Amino acid sequence: MTWTVRRAAVADAAEIARINVNAWRRAYRGIVDDAFLDSMDPEQRVPGWERWITSPEPAAVFVAVDESGRIGSYAGVGAARSDDEDFPEPTGELYAIYADPDLWGTGAGGAVHRAGLRHLAESGFAGAVLWVLDDNVLARNFYRSQGWQDDDVHKDFELNGARLPERRYSVRLRVDQPNSV
Numbered sequence: 001m002t003w004t005v006r007r008a009a010v011a012d013a014a015e016i017a018r019i020n021v022n023a024w025r026r027a028y029r030g031i032v033d034d035a036f037l038d039s040m041d042p043e044q045r046v047p048g049w050e051r052w053i054t055s056p057e058p059a060a061v062f063v064a065v066d067e068s069g070r071i072g073s074y075a076g077v078g079a080a081r082s083d084d085e086d087f088p089e090p091t092g093e094l095y096a097i098y099a100d101p102d103l104w105g106t107g108a109g110g111a112v113h114r115a116g117l118r119h120l121a122e123s124g125f126a127g128a129v130l131w132v133l134d135d136n137v138l139a140r141n142f143y144r145s146q147g148w149q150d151d152d153v154h155k156d157f158e159l160n161g162a163r164l165p166e167r168r169y170s171v172r173l174r175v176d177q178p179n180s181v
Contacts, residue, residue, distance in 0.1 A: 001103075003072060003111040008061040013049035015071045016063070017042040020049075023098035031135045036160045052076060058092065058123040062115040064099075064108040072108030073099035075116040080129055087127070092120035092173070094130040113146055121173035128173055133157065134165040143169050 008016065021040045028037060053061050059078035063071045075097040080087060094116055099109040120128050130148065132139050144150075148169040156163040 001066060001072075001106045001108075003064040003066060003106075003108050005062050005064050005111050005115040008053045008063045008074060010050050010053055012063055012071060012074075013046045013053060014042070016049050016053075016061070016074050017045035019071065019074060019100045020045060020096075020098055022101055026101040027098075027136060027138060028133070031133060031164070033160055033162060058120070058125070060116070060119050062112045062119070064111040066108075071100075072103040072106065073097070073112045075109075075112035077116040077120050077128075079125075087129075089126040090124055092123065092125035092128040094128055109142065110146070117171070117173060125173055127170055129168055129170045131155075131157070131166045131168055134167055140169075147171050 021042045024032070024040060025037045049061075052059070055078070059076070061074060061076045064073045065071055076095040077092055078095060080091040080093040094113075097109060097113055097116070099106075117128060129151075130143065132143065134154075140150075148171045151168045151170050153168040154165060155168075157166045158164075
């Protein structure tokens, strides 16, 4: 399967929201409360995606599309949310990356991942971070396969009254070498 990556357009928001909900339901079943997952409504998420897609640089949302124009995955990136971290150099963040569960393993996620990190590097960030739930083994394996390192930094993510442990991963960004992340 061949994927072409492009910047997301506002017209993509509904499909991104659908992928987001379906991916959450598949990836987080058994990690996140079933009632919360079952209550997720893609239509309610569309306005948020429209805002995110139109956010100013360096924020960006990328989608991978197949030959027919179907979106298989998306990734959102931007400046690192500093929360309580103090980074010594300009740091970007991979905020979200999800693929349609029916298309897992087809390369759609890897395609938007590369585009997102390339965008961060071209925006002047020297490194990037992401946060992933400890129990999301599939995602953690994907990130490690893409060169991310576990920083051994932990915090709890509060969702619907539950505290879910998550950990930070990081990667160095370099624009000068074609094979670097």
